[in-house]
Amino acid sequence: MHFAEPIWLLLLVLIPYFLWRHKKAIGVQSVRFSSNELASRLHSTWAVRLRLVPFALKLLAFIFLAIAMARPQAGLRSKEVVSSGVDIMIAIDTSGSMQALDFELNGKRHSRLNVIKTVVEEFVQKRPTDRIGMVVFGSEAYTQCPLTLDHGVLLSLAKQVQIGAAGDATALGSALGVATKRLKDLPGKSKIVILLTDGVSNAGTLSPDLAAQAAASLGIKVYTIGAGTAEEAPIPVQDPLFGGERIVYQKVPIDEETLKRIASTTGGQFFRATDTNELRNIYATIDSLEKTEIKIQEKADYEERYAIFAALAVVFFVTAVFLQEWRLRIFP
Numbered sequence: 170m171h172f173a174e175p176i177w178l179l180l181l182v183l184i185p186y187f188l189w190r191h192k193k194a195i196g197v198q199s200v201r202f203s204s205n206e207l208a209s210r211l212h213s214t215w216a217v218r219l220r221l222v223p224f225a226l227k228l229l230a231f232i233f234l235a236i237a238m239a240r241p242q243a244g245l246r247s248k249e250v251v252s253s254g255v256d257i258m259i260a261i262d263t264s265g266s267m268q269a270l271d272f273e274l275n276g277k278r279h280s281r282l283n284v285i286k287t288v289v290e291e292f293v294q295k296r297p298t299d300r301i302g303m304v305v306f307g308s309e310a311y312t313q314c315p316l317t318l319d320h321g322v323l324l325s326l327a328k329q330v331q332i333g334a335a336g337d338a339t340a341l342g343s344a345l346g347v348a349t350k351r352l353k354d355l356p357g358k359s360k361i362v363i364l365l366t367d368g369v370s371n372a373g374t375l376s377p378d379l380a381a382q383a384a385a386s387l388g389i390k391v392y393t394i395g396a397g398t399a400e401e402a403p404i405p406v407q408d409p410l411f412g413g414e415r416i417v418y419q420k421v422p423i424d425e426e427t428l429k430r431i432a433s434t435t436g437g438q439f440f441r442a443t444d445t446n447e448l449r450n451i452y453a454t455i456d457s458l459e460k461t462e463i464k465i466q467e468k469a470d471y472e473e474r475y476a477i478f479a480a481l482a483v484v485f486f487v488t489a490v491f492l493q494e495w496r497l498r499i500f501p
Contacts, residue, residue, distance in 0.1 A: 171471075173240035180235040184228065191224050226489035230482045237478035242471040255296070255359040255459050256316055258348035259289055260304040262366040262396075263330060265337040266421045269367070269402035272445050278403075281367055281396055284445050286327055292452040293320050302351055303327055306344035308336025308372045316351060339366055340373030341427065345380035345391065353387045360389045361459055363452075364431065367397040369424040377427050381434040391435040392455050393428035396442045397421055 172178065263282060272284040293301055301323055302316040314326045345364060352360045362384065370377050384391055401418040408415045425441070432439040438458075442448040 171242055173242055173471075175239050177235055177238035177240075180238075181232065184232070187228060187231070223489040223493035226485045226492070230485035230489065233478045233482035233485065237475040237482060239475075241474045241478065243474050254299040255361060256352055256355050257296070257299055257301045257360075257459075258304055258316070258351055258362045259301065260306060260310075260344045260348050260362060260364045261285060261289070261330065262307070262339060262344075262368065263305050263332055263334045264307045264339050264366075264368055265333060266367050266397070266402075266404070268332045269397060269404045269419075269421060270416070271398040271402040271443075272448070274445060280332070282330070282332055284448065285365060285396065286330065288445070288448050288452055289327060290324050291449070292456060293324060295456055300355075302348075303330075304344055304348045304351070305330055306335050306340055306347070307333065308338040308340060310340055310343040310347045310373070311335060312347060312351060316355070336372070338372035339368040339370055340375075341366060341370035341377040341424075341431075342375035342380040343373035345377065345384060345431065346375045349380065349384045349387060349389055352389050359459065360387075361437070361455075362389060362391045362435075363394065363455060364391055364428075365394040365396055366428070367395070367421055367423060369422055370427060377431055378434070381431040385435045389435060390437045391431050392437040392440070393432045394440045394442055394448075394451055395423040395425055395428055396448065397423060398443050 261282075267282040267285075268280045270278040270280055272279055272281050274284055274287060297320065298318075300316040300318055301320065303313040303323060303326065304310055305313045313330060314323045317323055341364070344366075345362065348362045348364070352362070381391065401420045403416045404419050404421075405414050406417050407413075425439070429439040431437075440451040440454070442451050
C-alpha cells in the first residue's frame with residue numbers, strides 16, 4: 170500500500186484544531202435549580218451520553234476524506250534484471266603433466282589441476298548471469314558441461330574432472346574446436362573461450378591455428394593461459410621397484426608461441442601463470458575485461474483503493490448529520 174498524492178495527508182494536522190474548536194463551542198453549560206433535591210432526581214439519558222457521537226463521526230469522515238484524496242494504491246513494485254550475458258566456454262587441460270605439484274593452496278602443495286578447479290570455481294561464482302560451460306581435453310576433447318546458467322551443476326561436474334580423463338597428450342586444436350562448436354550457433358553477442366594448458370599441442374587432427382581461425386570467423390574471442398613453472402616441476406610418479414609414489418623433477422615445456430597466436434587471431438590475450446596468485450589474477454583480469462551488461466527495469470502494478478475511503482467518509486458524514494439533526498439534536 171502506498172499513496173499516489175500523499176500531500177493531502179497534511180490535512181490531518183488540522184485535527185487538533187477541530188478538537189479545540191469543538192471544545193470551545195460546547196463551553197460550560199449550566200442550569201439553575203431551586204434546590205439540590207430537585208437536581209438529584211435528574212438522570213442522564215442515552216441522548217445526552219451520545220451527544221459527542223456526531224462530532225466524532227464528522228471527524229472520522231474528515232480523516233477518511235483526507236486519505237481518499239491522497240489516493241491510496243495497493244499492488245506490487247518489482248525489479249526485473251535484464252542481462253546481456255557473456256557465453257563462456259572454459260577448456261581445461263587434464264593431461265598427465267597437470268598433476269605437477271608446483272602450485273599451492275593454503276600453504277600446501279597441490280596439483281595444477283586441483284588449483285585450477287578452485288580458481289575456476291571462484292571465477293564462475295562472480296558471474297551469476299552468464300552462461301558457462303566446460304570442455305576437458307587431453308589426447309581428445311569432450312564437453313564436460315554444456316553452456317548453462319545452473320552454475321551449481323557446472324561446478325559439481327568440474328569437481329569430477331580427473332587427471333588423464335581425456336588421455337595423457339595435449340590436443341589444443343581439438344579442445345578449441347569443441348568449445349567453438351558449443352558457441353557458434355548461440356545468439357549472444359559476446360562469446361569467449363578460456364583455454365588453459367601446461368604443455369605443447371601434440372595430439373588431435375585439428376591444428377590449433379586452424380581452430381583459431383574458425384573461432385575468429387564466428388566472432389569468438391579466445392583467452393589462452395599457459396600454466397606451470399618455468400623451472401623443473403615436481404611430479405609424483407609410481408616407483409616400479411619399491412612401489413608407492415615418489416617425486417621426480419621434470420621440465421614441462423609450454424608452447425607459448427602457439428597460445429599467443431591463438432589469442433591474437435581471435436582478438437583475445439595470452440597469459441602466463443607460474444603460481445596460484447598469478448592464476449587468480451589472470452581470471453580476475455578476464456572477469457574485468459568481459460563485463461556483463463545488466464539493466465534493471467522497474468515494474469509497478471497498482472490498483473486504486475481511494476473509493477472505499479471516500480465511501481466511508483460519506484457514510485460517516487451522513488450518519489453524523491442525521492443523528493445531529495434528528496436523533497441527538499440539541500436545543501438551546
